Amino acid sequence: MFTSSSNFSNAVDAAFLYTAALSAIVLIGIIAAMIYFVIKYSRAKNPVPKNIEGNTALEILWTAVPLVLFMSMFYFGWEGYREMRDIPKDAMVIKVTARMWQWSFEYPDGLQTDTLYVPVGRAIRGDLHSVDVSHAFYIPAFRVKKDVYSNKGNNIWFRSDKVGVYDIMCAEYCGLKHSYMYTKIYVMPRNEYDHWYADASRKAGKIAVRDTTDAK
């Protein structure tokens, strides 16, 4: 369930586990109190109810405590988002084009592929563009997603620290074959990627621009 395959996945999973754990504790408290009251004060055991109109101290307590808890959840989410927003200046740029119902990727030298290949440990910026309806670029394992429009250039960025193959999906409903708008991202060791890039570019008649930035 938790992959730690990109620079965001640990932070998102931690924020999720934090909110889920807090929620579970409060929820179990609510359910336990409910079941306890229903059993303890059943009509058979407790035929005479006690009229209690309320308790202001309690009201303040159960307004203030959730407020503090919820604000901490908000803060966690906000912190995580700030990192997603700030795209490193030296990120490698890949143009991502969405159409009904496939993805294509264009590398700095003009090479185009329909599967995404990236070097491990390198910040990648995707410049997202659609040629028809709206789509959404989604890599579940990396915990990143962004809508893709035809009139609005959205960006996404990520850095994968783990070599492997991951799914790319379309997350915005886009018609008949929406659920088939899949592809893969290959995160490759640095030298393997360089080799693939040079090779694929030569085959496509492009001159590979060697990426000189060091892996982070």
Next chain:
Amino acid sequence: MAKAHVTSHEPDFWNVQTEHKGIWAWLLTKDHKRIGIMYLYAIVSFFFVGAIFGVLMRLELIAPGKTIMEPQTYNSLFTLHGIIMIFLFVIPAMPAVFGNFFLPIQIGAKDVFFPRLNLLSWYLYIIGGLLAITSLFLPGGPVDTGWTFYIPYSIRTTTNVIPALTAAFILGFSSILTGLNFITTIHRMRAPGMDWFRMPLFPWSLYATGWVQILATPIIGITLLLVMIERVFQVGIFDPSLGGDPVLYQHLFWTYSHPAVYIIILPAMGIISEIIPVFARKTIFGYKFIAYSSLAIAFFGSLVWGHHMFTAGMSTTAMFIFSFLTFLVSIPSAIKVFNWVATLYKGSIALEAPLLYALAFIIQFSIGGFTGLMIGALSIDIHLQDTSFIVAHFHYVMFGGAGFGFFAAMHYWFPKMFGRMYNKKTAIVAWAHVTIGFNLTYFPMFIMGYLGMPRRYYDYLPQFQPYHIASTIGSWILFAGLVMMIVNLIRGMRSGEKAGMDPWGGTTLEWTVDTPPPLENFETIPTVTTGPYDYSRYEIAAKEAQ
């Protein structure tokens, strides 16, 4: 709560003679109760159509690849399931059925303030509903845009978008007029002595709902109209290829459709606030906090629509504010939950079907609320947006919450409406099926959503299958429970035991009038002297007996 000694020997509203005969006595009625009953039949029918579509979708998803239908059929099914369940079931369900029937009685009035307008609202509802159903059979094929009608897809598709949009547009007016009617009724028609804080909490919730209906619904009306204009006349408003902006559409759509969530849930919260005191035989805990929290929810809930668009690429400031307000709106909901649970404390609790639905509501609504916090947090939502986690979240709120509120109300007010009682044991067996089935259907969607299962997918990767199988099995149990519930209610309606004036021991005004109520509810309008949930009689009786 009131000195209302109704000794009416008038025929009840089912049998009363009016100026019209036969079916016209119903179709031309201005009686809020008959209109409520007509809404009930229509809304429950649409609910079952939507539910059958849901079961078919779940069946398709039991295995990857094609199971029983083509992708186009599936896309139309989830669209129609959404349109029917949102616009024809949950939005109108509680105000139009129970609000109509019980709001006037609960505040001691003979009818709503605008009875003719009330009948017009019903006709608008029926016209909208029939149009939505007719669009299925028109050439072009059923609409396949999703209930959100996102542009540009909804401009490009060749399916029947216009009839569906027109239906939603008309249904919007039905909702606006109902809200207007209720607000006016509450302002103008409360019985003598019923000041605002002696009003039961269901009318309070309808009051908050009414304002949202009036203020938010015109926005969706205008937006849908603009989409029609864009589709027909090719005027560029939202479609980028015509020079429009799809994100503008999303803003306008959610400016209504998020507050609509509160149009849906607030009346259900009102119903839960009615039921718990009756079955615990004590006054509601924190009456004013529950009443005010309805207003707070209506207010803050109107300012959080942007959280549906965290992946659209909004400004950082907008992201910050929408996320922050989303966390704030959860506070008044949490206050309600705590007050409901506290009401059970030292009560004298009878676990009848209405209370069981109410307790399931509290738990499921809480799960919906907590998962709402998770997706209100920015970084988490980026991952979970448009996955089945979202589907699970809103079904916990809309179905596990509002839907269960509707079922609770049906079982609670049934004897008053029909003058008979359903089989209580069967009702509890049905409740168990509905509750277990509901949770089995939707809980697995949280897990697979976190694992990356997008929503609105006809086909999926094999790793998600175990969760889909569990969910589909859940849908069978759920549907079986729903059928059991409705059959039990219909049998109760026809041949159940006769119900008395106050079968549950309730204290609000509807339990002081005849069962079923006569045409104008009260022979003499009661004078109200206490709060709505005065159960001190049990304590007083016990003291006197000592």
